[in-house]
Amino acid sequence: MSTTPTMQSRLKLNRPSLRKLARPPKQRTPLGTDFNAANLPVALALQHCRDCGSVQYPPRELCRQCLGDALVWRATAGSGSLVSRVELHHSLWEYFKRRLAEKPWPVASVRLDCGVIVFAHLALQTFDSEAPGTLAADTAVQVFTHTDCSLNAVMIAVAASTPTASRSQRHAIAAGLGLLEPAIKPEGI
Amino acid sequence: MKDYAGVALTTPVSFGYARQSPHGAAWFIGSVLRQLLAASGLGPDDIDGLAVSSFSLGADSAITLTQHFQLSPRWIEQMPYGGASGILALRRAARAIQAGDAEIIACIGGDGAAHRSFEGTAANFSNFTIDASFPYGAGGPNAAFAMITQRYMDEFGARREDFGAISVAQRYNANHYPAALLGHKTLTLEQYLAARPIASPVHLLDCVMPCAGGEGFLVMSEERARSLGLEWCKILAADELHNAHRDDDIQLRGGWTEYVDRLWNRAGFGPDEVDMLQTYDDYPVISMLQMEDLGFCAKGEAPGWVRDTDLRFDGSGPQARKLPHNTSGGQLSVGQAGAAAGYLGVVESMRQLTGSAGANQVAQARHAMVSGFGMINYDRGLCSAAAILARSER
Numbered sequence: 001m002s003t004t005p006t007m008q009s010r011l012k013l014n015r016p017s018l019r020k021l022a023r024p025p026k027q028r029t030p031l032g033t034d035f036n037a038a039n040l041p042v043a044l045a046l047q048h049c050r051d052c053g054s055v056q057y058p059p060r061e062l063c064r065q066c067l068g069d070a071l072v073w074r075a076t077a078g079s080g081s082l083v084s085r086v087e088l089h090h091s092l093w094e095y096f097k098r099r100l101a102e103k104p105w106p107v108a109s110v111r112l113d114c115g116v117i118v119f120a121h122l123a124l125q126t127f128d129s130e131a132p133g134t135l136a137a138d139t140a141v142q143v144f145t146h147t148d149c150s151l152n153a154v155m156i157a158v159a160a161s162t163p164t165a166s167r168s169q170r171h172a173i174a175a176g177l178g179l180l181e182p183a184i185k186p187e188g189i
Numbered sequence: 190m191k192d193y194a195g196v197a198l199t200t201p202v203s204f205g206y207a208r209q210s211p212h213g214a215a216w217f218i219g220s221v222l223r224q225l226l227a228a229s230g231l232g233p234d235d236i237d238g239l240a241v242s243s244f245s246l247g248a249d250s251a252i253t254l255t256q257h258f259q260l261s262p263r264w265i266e267q268m269p270y271g272g273a274s275g276i277l278a279l280r281r282a283a284r285a286i287q288a289g290d291a292e293i294i295a296c297i298g299g300d301g302a303a304h305r306s307f308e309g310t311a312a313n314f315s316n317f318t319i320d321a322s323f324p325y326g327a328g329g330p331n332a333a334f335a336m337i338t339q340r341y342m343d344e345f346g347a348r349r350e351d352f353g354a355i356s357v358a359q360r361y362n363a364n365h366y367p368a369a370l371l372g373h374k375t376l377t378l379e380q381y382l383a384a385r386p387i388a389s390p391v392h393l394l395d396c397v398m399p400c401a402g403g404e405g406f407l408v409m410s411e412e413r414a415r416s417l418g419l420e421w422c423k424i425l426a427a428d429e430l431h432n433a434h435r436d437d438d439i440q441l442r443g444g445w446t447e448y449v450d451r452l453w454n455r456a457g458f459g460p461d462e463v464d465m466l467q468t469y470d471d472y473p474v475i476s477m478l479q480m481e482d483l484g485f486c487a488k489g490e491a492p493g494w495v496r497d498t499d500l501r502f503d504g505s506g507p508q509a510r511k512l513p514h515n516t517s518g519g520q521l522s523v524g525q526a527g528a529a530a531g532y533l534g535v536v537e538s539m540r541q542l543t544g545s546a547g548a549n550q551v552a553q554a555r556h557a558m559v560s561g562f563g564m565i566n567y568d569r570g571l572c573s574a575a576a577i578l579a580r581s582e583r
């Protein structure tokens with residue numbers, strides 16, 4: 001019996017850098033998978049409290065305002081403003097490491113008008129400026145979710161004027177970020 | 190709040206700093222304990238209290254460690270509070286000593302650094318991290334702190350040179366502290382500015398280096414410390430507040446603002462009479478928040494304040510105002526040994542105040558302010574803690 005396949009599968013499991021295909025982080029908590037499911041049919045769904053109306057993010061078991069057990073997923077407007085933004089030149093995850101090798105990965109912190117702070121992949125191509133450092137704090141943005149190639153819903157922030165009403169428009173922006181395809185290393189396992 | 194009269198902090202120990210290590214957390218924690226016993230002349234059965242902080246215990250905990258080390262404590266704490274661990278440990282332990290719940294408490298922070306272990310810790314740090322921050326670039330703490338750094342620069346006009354002043358002065362201190370992992374290298378502002386970007390605006394020399402190591406000290410009554418012939422220091426004031434300013438969009442201040450006046454009141458003096466400041470320096474911007482919130486300068490003025498202040502331990506810099514800051518080099522130059530990093534400033538202050546610091550000794554050190562900050566759950570650090578320590582007058 002050859003030991004090669006065993007060694008190969010071991011390396012594939014334990015050494016992400018040797019894999020042919022690298023994808024964004026797959027892991028979520030059970031609430032995170034609820035977020036994924038709730039976001040399939042709409043541009044952005046967040047937990048709302050049926051009792052006090054407050055909006056929650058990141059996903060919670062109970063309402064952060066009233067501690068009530070009456071959270072429901074509702075379609076939510078994605079309008080907001082930039083709190084801060086960075087360009088990642090280094091990552092702990094193989095998928096991003098490969099993307100970073102081409103150009104830095106921009107991430108934004110956004111305050112949505114509904115009152116929550118979200119981290120989002122920043123679609124720089126929708127803004128006039130090139131580098132995140134030149135985007136002023138409080139710049140108006142729009143946030144929506146799209147399913148990435150790890151089958152998780154992820155937040156994407158675009159310039160406020162960007163048309164995102166249709167699924168195909170949102171799909172094109174997510175594709176432009178490279179989120180819909182794994183990062184490929186042709187000689188990998 | 191009751192004062193901390195009669196409580197002695199003794200026997201500062203720093204142990205085993207290494208960039209990577211085949212040893213687990215129990216090896217570092219146990220080794221610190223061994224050194225605490227050797228330095229104090231106590232035996233294992235004299236230790237009746239144990240406080241432990243670690244990120245890398247895996248399936249173990251403070252209680253399972255008692256069997257590893259054959260201890261029988263009647264007081265035990267496990268404190269997963271990251272960069273606030275040391276100050277929280279000394280507060281809890283001091284109260285236990287005052288209440289008579291324990292007589293000699295070993296407070297220890299220690300972590301291993303196995304290959305790729307930092308990646309695992311960052312990816313699984315908390316539920317909010319898993320769902321809402323790690324998937325966005327997997328930058329780990331660098332990303333959250335870069336957000337804060339960028340906004341701080343936007344709001345207050347801070348420049349990279351200002352952050353660099355902190356890193357460069359700390360490296361000078363580390364050059365005089367043999368255990369610092371980066372202490373063998375000098376650092377100039379030009380080298381600092383030329384470092385590669387990590388999560389811009391954060392560059393390589395703004396980031397702490399994860400490593401293995403352990404830190405610890407003993408807490409007991411002053412009578413006990415005197416009878417054992419140990420040097421000690423005392424707690425003039427200490428406080429903590431967690432998840433403060435929770436409605437701020439981004440963290441440009443910490444919980445310190447809410448209790449800083451009480452701290453100085455209890456100590457009976459102000460920032461001018463502090464001989465050293467040990468901030469939690471996982472990134473220079475966080476040290477700036479502490480300098481501001483602890484009353485050394487006003488909000489937003491830390492960039493100018495660090496330009497005009499000599500932060501070296503020996504006051505050899507050109508600036509007229511002197512305040513030794515992170516006198517062993519801080520985490521930026523010593524390394525961030527997981528939860529032990531939350532002990533670094535406490536243990537270093539204890540060495541300084543008991544006159545046992547060695548080549549980086551601050552002359553005539555009487556008072557030290559130590560500050561802790563910890564646990565980036567999502568977009569901000571949740572823990573804040575600070576203590577004012579003083580040399581004992583025997």
